[in-house]
Amino acid sequence: MLTAKVCVRYEGDWTAELARYNVFGEFLASTFRNRRYIGIMALETDDFEETVAVIKEYWDAADEVEVLERYERRDTDRESATLFLRGQLTEFTPLQTLLYEGFLPIGPTKLEDGRECFDLLLNDRKELSQATELLSEFGPVSVERISQDFSREVTPSAAEWQELLGSIPSRQRELLTLALERGYFDIPREVTLEELAEEMGITKTTASNHLRKAERSFMEFLVSYVSLAAEDD
Secondary structure, three states, X not given: OEEEEEEEOOOOOHHHHHHHHOOEEEEEXXXXXXXXXXXXXXXXXXXXXXXXXXXXXXXXOEEEEEEEEEEEOOOOOXXXXXXXXXXXXXXXXXXXHHHHOOOEEOOOEEEEOOEEEEEEEEOOHHHHHHHHHHHOOOOOEEEEEEEOOOXXXXXXXXXXXXXXXXXXXXXXXXXXXXXXXXXXXXXXXXXXXHHHHHHHOOOHHHHHHHHHHHHHHHHHHHHHHHHHHHHOO
Protein backbone atom coordinates (compact mmCIF):
# COMPACT_ATOMS: atom_id res chain seq x y z
CA MET A 1 0.00 0.00 0.00
CA LEU A 2 1.06 3.58 -0.55
CA THR A 3 -0.36 7.04 0.00
CA ALA A 4 -0.13 9.94 -2.40
CA LYS A 5 -1.14 13.58 -2.40
CA VAL A 6 -2.68 14.37 -5.79
CA CYS A 7 -3.82 17.86 -6.80
CA VAL A 8 -5.98 19.01 -9.72
CA ARG A 9 -6.92 22.48 -10.89
CA TYR A 10 -10.62 22.19 -11.73
CA GLU A 11 -10.63 24.72 -14.57
CA GLY A 12 -13.57 27.14 -14.61
CA ASP A 13 -14.76 26.08 -11.16
CA TRP A 14 -15.03 28.40 -8.17
CA THR A 15 -12.33 26.41 -6.41
CA ALA A 16 -9.82 27.44 -9.09
CA GLU A 17 -10.95 31.08 -8.99
CA LEU A 18 -10.19 31.28 -5.26
CA ALA A 19 -6.47 31.29 -6.08
CA ARG A 20 -6.82 35.06 -6.64
CA TYR A 21 -7.25 35.53 -2.89
CA ASN A 22 -4.63 33.04 -1.69
CA VAL A 23 -7.27 30.79 -0.18
CA PHE A 24 -6.35 27.69 1.77
CA GLY A 25 -9.35 25.55 2.62
CA GLU A 26 -10.53 22.17 3.80
CA PHE A 27 -13.86 20.48 3.07
CA LEU A 28 -14.57 19.19 6.56
CA ALA A 29 -17.74 17.34 5.54
CA SER A 30 -19.48 16.68 2.23
CA THR A 31 -22.48 14.70 1.07
CA PHE A 32 -24.05 14.13 -2.35
CA ARG A 33 -27.57 12.96 -3.10
CA ASN A 34 -29.54 13.25 -6.34
CA ARG A 35 -27.10 15.91 -7.58
CA ARG A 36 -27.62 17.89 -4.40
CA TYR A 37 -24.50 18.92 -2.51
CA ILE A 38 -24.18 19.87 1.17
CA GLY A 39 -20.82 20.65 2.71
CA ILE A 40 -18.90 22.43 5.43
CA MET A 41 -15.73 24.25 4.42
CA ALA A 42 -13.07 25.86 6.63
CA LEU A 43 -10.85 28.44 4.95
CA GLU A 44 -8.21 31.14 5.34
CA THR A 45 -8.15 34.03 2.87
CA ASP A 46 -6.65 37.43 2.13
CA ASP A 47 -10.10 38.87 1.33
CA PHE A 48 -13.11 37.22 2.91
CA GLU A 49 -15.83 39.28 1.21
CA GLU A 50 -14.39 38.68 -2.26
CA THR A 51 -13.90 35.00 -1.52
CA VAL A 52 -17.58 34.54 -0.69
CA ALA A 53 -18.52 36.62 -3.74
CA VAL A 54 -16.46 34.31 -5.97
CA ILE A 55 -18.20 31.22 -4.58
CA LYS A 56 -21.63 32.74 -5.25
CA GLU A 57 -20.66 34.07 -8.69
CA TYR A 58 -18.95 31.00 -10.13
CA TRP A 59 -21.15 28.38 -8.50
CA ASP A 60 -24.34 29.32 -10.31
CA ALA A 61 -26.38 26.65 -8.57
CA ALA A 62 -25.38 27.67 -5.01
CA ASP A 63 -28.57 27.85 -2.98
CA GLU A 64 -26.95 28.78 0.31
CA VAL A 65 -23.58 30.07 1.51
CA GLU A 66 -23.88 30.61 5.26
CA VAL A 67 -21.04 31.89 7.44
CA LEU A 68 -20.96 29.72 10.56
CA GLU A 69 -17.97 31.49 12.12
CA ARG A 70 -15.49 34.17 11.10
CA TYR A 71 -12.43 35.65 12.80
CA GLU A 72 -9.16 37.44 12.02
CA ARG A 73 -5.86 35.60 12.17
CA ARG A 74 -3.49 36.89 14.85
CA ASP A 75 -0.53 38.89 13.50
CA THR A 76 -1.70 38.65 9.86
CA ASP A 77 -4.14 40.39 7.54
CA ARG A 78 -5.83 37.08 6.74
CA GLU A 79 -9.23 35.93 7.95
CA SER A 80 -10.53 32.48 8.79
CA ALA A 81 -14.08 31.27 8.46
CA THR A 82 -16.25 28.17 8.37
CA LEU A 83 -18.93 28.08 5.67
CA PHE A 84 -22.03 25.95 5.20
CA LEU A 85 -22.59 25.27 1.49
CA ARG A 86 -25.68 23.94 -0.23
CA GLY A 87 -26.30 23.72 -3.95
CA GLN A 88 -27.19 21.79 -7.08
CA LEU A 89 -24.45 19.99 -9.00
CA THR A 90 -24.61 20.10 -12.78
CA GLU A 91 -21.69 17.70 -13.31
CA PHE A 92 -19.53 15.28 -11.38
CA THR A 93 -16.83 16.81 -9.17
CA PRO A 94 -13.29 15.41 -8.86
CA LEU A 95 -14.15 13.97 -5.43
CA GLN A 96 -17.31 12.28 -6.70
CA THR A 97 -15.38 10.81 -9.60
CA LEU A 98 -12.71 9.36 -7.32
CA LEU A 99 -15.32 7.86 -5.00
CA TYR A 100 -17.40 6.47 -7.87
CA GLU A 101 -14.33 4.73 -9.32
CA GLY A 102 -13.47 3.15 -5.97
CA PHE A 103 -10.57 5.29 -4.81
CA LEU A 104 -10.21 6.03 -1.10
CA PRO A 105 -9.42 9.62 -0.06
CA ILE A 106 -7.99 9.94 3.46
CA GLY A 107 -8.98 13.02 5.42
CA PRO A 108 -10.56 16.20 4.07
CA THR A 109 -10.20 17.52 0.53
CA LYS A 110 -7.93 20.58 0.61
CA LEU A 111 -7.85 23.75 -1.48
CA GLU A 112 -4.32 25.02 -2.18
CA ASP A 113 -3.44 27.63 -4.82
CA GLY A 114 -6.75 27.10 -6.56
CA ARG A 115 -6.26 23.33 -6.71
CA GLU A 116 -8.22 20.55 -5.06
CA CYS A 117 -5.84 18.17 -3.28
CA PHE A 118 -6.56 14.62 -2.16
CA ASP A 119 -4.60 12.22 0.04
CA LEU A 120 -5.30 8.82 -1.49
CA LEU A 121 -4.70 5.33 -0.15
CA LEU A 122 -3.59 3.16 -3.09
CA ASN A 123 -2.45 -0.40 -3.72
CA ASP A 124 0.40 0.53 -6.04
CA ARG A 125 1.68 3.05 -8.59
CA LYS A 126 -0.59 1.60 -11.25
CA GLU A 127 -3.59 2.76 -9.22
CA LEU A 128 -1.90 6.13 -8.80
CA SER A 129 -1.64 6.44 -12.58
CA GLN A 130 -5.32 5.55 -12.91
CA ALA A 131 -6.28 8.20 -10.37
CA THR A 132 -4.24 10.92 -12.09
CA GLU A 133 -5.74 9.94 -15.45
CA LEU A 134 -9.25 10.30 -14.02
CA LEU A 135 -8.49 13.70 -12.50
CA SER A 136 -6.83 14.96 -15.68
CA GLU A 137 -10.32 15.16 -17.20
CA PHE A 138 -10.90 18.19 -14.97
CA GLY A 139 -7.58 19.98 -15.51
CA PRO A 140 -3.83 19.86 -14.88
CA VAL A 141 -2.80 17.24 -12.30
CA SER A 142 0.29 17.09 -10.10
CA VAL A 143 1.49 14.45 -7.65
CA GLU A 144 2.85 16.32 -4.63
CA ARG A 145 3.91 13.42 -2.43
CA ILE A 146 4.20 9.64 -2.48
CA SER A 147 4.78 7.49 0.60
CA GLN A 148 5.48 3.79 0.24
CA ASP A 149 4.09 2.93 3.66
CA PHE A 150 0.77 3.86 5.17
CA SER A 151 1.25 5.50 8.55
CA ARG A 152 -1.39 6.66 11.00
CA GLU A 153 -0.96 10.31 11.87
CA VAL A 154 -1.05 10.66 15.63
CA THR A 155 -2.70 14.06 15.86
CA PRO A 156 -5.75 15.31 17.74
CA SER A 157 -8.93 15.82 15.77
CA ALA A 158 -10.38 19.28 15.16
CA ALA A 159 -13.18 18.47 17.60
CA GLU A 160 -10.68 17.55 20.32
CA TRP A 161 -8.72 20.76 19.78
CA GLN A 162 -11.93 22.78 19.90
CA GLU A 163 -12.99 21.12 23.14
CA LEU A 164 -9.60 21.89 24.73
CA LEU A 165 -9.41 25.50 23.53
CA GLY A 166 -13.00 26.16 24.53
CA SER A 167 -12.30 24.88 28.05
CA ILE A 168 -9.71 27.57 28.86
CA PRO A 169 -11.41 30.46 30.75
CA SER A 170 -11.06 33.95 29.32
CA ARG A 171 -8.74 35.25 32.09
CA GLN A 172 -6.40 32.30 31.61
CA ARG A 173 -6.36 32.93 27.84
CA GLU A 174 -5.66 36.61 28.42
CA LEU A 175 -2.78 35.85 30.77
CA LEU A 176 -1.32 33.19 28.45
CA THR A 177 -1.41 35.63 25.54
CA LEU A 178 0.23 38.38 27.59
CA ALA A 179 2.88 36.01 28.94
CA LEU A 180 3.77 34.83 25.43
CA GLU A 181 3.90 38.37 24.03
CA ARG A 182 6.04 39.67 26.92
CA GLY A 183 8.54 36.80 26.74
CA TYR A 184 7.64 34.97 29.95
CA PHE A 185 8.26 31.61 28.23
CA ASP A 186 11.55 32.74 26.63
CA ILE A 187 14.91 31.51 27.88
CA PRO A 188 15.95 33.58 29.70
CA ARG A 189 12.62 35.15 30.64
CA GLU A 190 11.98 38.70 29.48
CA VAL A 191 9.37 39.42 32.15
CA THR A 192 8.68 38.23 35.70
CA LEU A 193 5.49 36.75 37.08
CA GLU A 194 5.15 39.80 39.32
CA GLU A 195 5.25 42.12 36.30
CA LEU A 196 2.63 40.06 34.48
CA ALA A 197 0.38 40.07 37.54
CA GLU A 198 0.73 43.82 37.90
CA GLU A 199 -0.16 44.41 34.25
CA MET A 200 -3.19 42.12 34.61
CA GLY A 201 -4.25 43.81 37.86
CA ILE A 202 -4.14 40.58 39.86
CA THR A 203 -1.96 39.13 42.59
CA LYS A 204 1.15 37.08 41.89
CA THR A 205 -0.53 34.02 43.44
CA THR A 206 -3.58 34.39 41.20
CA ALA A 207 -1.37 34.79 38.12
CA SER A 208 0.61 31.69 39.08
CA ASN A 209 -2.58 29.66 39.55
CA HIS A 210 -3.97 30.80 36.18
CA LEU A 211 -0.79 29.81 34.34
CA ARG A 212 -0.42 26.47 36.12
CA LYS A 213 -4.05 25.48 35.45
CA ALA A 214 -3.76 26.42 31.78
CA GLU A 215 -0.42 24.64 31.42
CA ARG A 216 -1.83 21.53 33.09
CA SER A 217 -4.79 21.46 30.70
CA PHE A 218 -2.49 21.61 27.68
CA MET A 219 0.01 19.10 29.08
CA GLU A 220 -2.67 16.54 30.01
CA PHE A 221 -4.04 16.84 26.50
CA LEU A 222 -0.72 16.65 24.63
CA VAL A 223 1.20 14.07 26.67
CA SER A 224 -1.18 11.26 25.65
CA TYR A 225 -0.49 12.02 21.98
CA VAL A 226 3.25 12.25 22.61
CA SER A 227 3.06 8.75 24.09
CA LEU A 228 1.09 7.44 21.11
CA ALA A 229 3.62 8.90 18.69
CA ALA A 230 6.45 7.25 20.62
CA GLU A 231 4.70 3.88 20.28
CA ASP A 232 4.81 4.28 16.50
CA ASP A 233 8.61 4.88 16.42
